[in-house]
Amino acid sequence: MAPPPAALPPLLPVLPVLPALAALLAALPAAPAARAAPRSIAVVGAGLGGSAAAYFLQQHFGPQVQLDVYEAAGVGGRLATVTVNKQQYESRGASIHALSLHMQDFVKILGLKHRREVAGKSAIFSGEHFVLEETDWYLLNLFRLWWHYGISFLRLQMWVEEVMEKFMRIYKYQAHGYAFSSLEELLRSLGGEAFVNMTQRSVAESLLEVGVTQRFVDDVIAAVLRSSYGQSVLVPAFAGAMSLAGAQGSTWAVEGGNKLVCSGLLKLTKANVISARVTGISLHSSEGRALYQVHYESPEGQGSAFYDLVVVTTPLHPSRSNFTFDNFDPPIADFPAAFQPSVTSVVHGYLNSSYFGFPDPKLFPFTSILTTDTPDLFFHAMDNICPVNISAAFRRKQPQEAAVWRVLSQQPLDKPQLKTLFRSYYSVQVTERQAHPRYDAAKALPPVVLHENLFYLSGVEWVASSMEMIAVAAKNVALLAYNRWHQDLEKIDQKDLMHKVKTEL
Known part of the structure; x- marks a missing residue:
């Protein structure tokens, strides 16, 4: 049986202090009000990067945010299938490593199965x-x-x-909400300069x-x-x-095709998939904040829409996309790559x-x-x-x-x-x-942050190109966007993260 608790000290001597403490607290400046969530977010591309980014963005910003996903071709991107004798076969991107924890999680939450x-x-x-x-x-x-x-x-x-x-440290960092504003910072947090x-x-x-x-x-x-x-x-x-x-x-693969992960995530987030090719993004301002106008071409003609936050998941290279960035100062540089x-x-x-x-x-x-x-x-x-x-x-x-x-x-x-x-x-x-x-043509890693609330996901492929690397980058961009939006700088590019994570457990 546990021993009886020690006698509590008299409470009355503390009471005269309470009014003074209350007056002191009242004199302190009020904490800043939490910033409202963005009203609308655009994701360019509905491959694995775009669908995973949409899912993670909704996880952090909440279901009330309008999510528009632009895709000129079919949902799934490179996770495509071909049909032979009424049977479907993976054309590329067939194998997923057993340690791909984000992909494992997607399959679980979507109710999919391993093939x-x-x-x-x-x-x-x-x-x-x-x-x-x-x-x-x-x-x-x-x-x-x-x-x-x-x-x-x-x-x-x-x-x-x-x-x-x-590399597996990234999952702990992301579970604690940490993000990185560059690919170099992400790599440095995992394995240092090496x-x-x-x-x-x-x-x-x-x-x-x-x-x-x-x-x-x-x-x-x-x-x-x-x-x-x-x-x-x-x-x-x-x-x-x-x-x-x-x-x-x-390794493993998804029963029914790996592309089911993409369509499943977009359906889960109830994202508005717009069948259109994005041609450019221009910068505007409203009430002192950045506003991005996404220009696109669809079967119905040309159009545009305004967003508080944009994530680009298609490769920004002339051979892959003809993007233009207007009104940015300094201008967004080209990405010399092949x-x-x-x-x-x-x-x-x-x-x-x-x-x-x-x-x-x-x-x-x-x-x-x-x-x-x-x-x-x-x-x-x-x-x-x-x-x-x-x-x-x-x-x-x-x-x-x-x-x-x-x-x-x-x-x-x-x-x-x-x-x-x-x-x-x-x-x-x-x-x-x-x-x-x-x-062999790579000179430097592409940026993650193109502007205040404009992010580039596909640059991670210059580090390594795999389904899980893209999923990791999608989670990082979503966390980075969330932390920057709410100005939580303590969660961005922090040093000695292994020690920080251990102390938070």
Whole structure:
């Protein structure tokens, strides 16, 4: 039994102090009234960045804010599907890492499901032979890695795990409401200057420094980066680490298609999706505050609308969008950058297994083929893909059967190239995009804040391009917009955040 409480001191001696205390408090200046929420917010783009930004903005500013989302094409952006024989297949952006906590949360709140995994084996092709082949036996796979490359794969794993462990801090920071006004500040809060430097030096240089062999870089690292970014081992170390983390860890996808996350978030927020292409943003002022006029073109003609706050989630580059910014002083600078051409060919046909050294197609064991950086190779990767809806009775096609293959390349495949990869085919659906930044052309990271309440989300792709990086950037922009609107500077660009977060627990 607990001991009885100690006797309380007499209350009467304190009472004469209360009037004096009340008078002192009355003399203090009143706390500033909370600023009213913005009346209207515009989000430019309805891909994952735009839909996630709309969701997070509503979370922080409340459901009373008018949310307009502009999208010229379909909702989902690059998270698109193609139809083959009445079945839908992912064209790109198929895999989500198990540690993608925002994407996991989206799936949970939207009531979506993980797609059932269908096992398959991978191999790396040099143009003449397979330099590495996966088997059904885990220990045999490890032995082959060791036999060919020594302990390089262990050093790679340790390097990637160290980067990911620090990257995971962002979720704690965001859960406590902290935001960053630049990509450099965000990276610095996670891993110090080392993380910032990882955007300026190549993944090859970083891996060679930690003892990974050149042969492993040329065979394995190059193949992974060609598959994910369509680029070489000269991509920056941070972007490379994010890609290699996805190649190492377990991945998943959304049943019914990853684009359901975008449409689901917009439906959940009850955002007003406007089918129009935004052509520019001009600055005005009203009652001493910034007001942004968004100009757009729709099937009905040209129009415009005014907003208190704007988030741009489409890439601001002449090859991707023809944006103009008017009345800004100083003017909003151009973003000198380039994007990597990327072509996805979804082919329904019979694989030419002889090209890969298997004259009998029944003996071809691989469902995914990556390639080394060989000049004569005309494709980056190809895989035997499953539909976005997988029934319990689904089975993957046998190698001698007609199957749906997704081929990634830098240029559209011509007929001789298609005949090289396939004995025959029923259909070819080609999607050309400038999907990722040209990382070797990067000079500096783009800004996050373009003006007082005008923000740029897609610049995060110059750090790394993945679904989770975009979701992290969307959360950061929403927090940044909220904290700046309410002038809560203690939540922006704070130092020593790990210590601050621990003391707030």
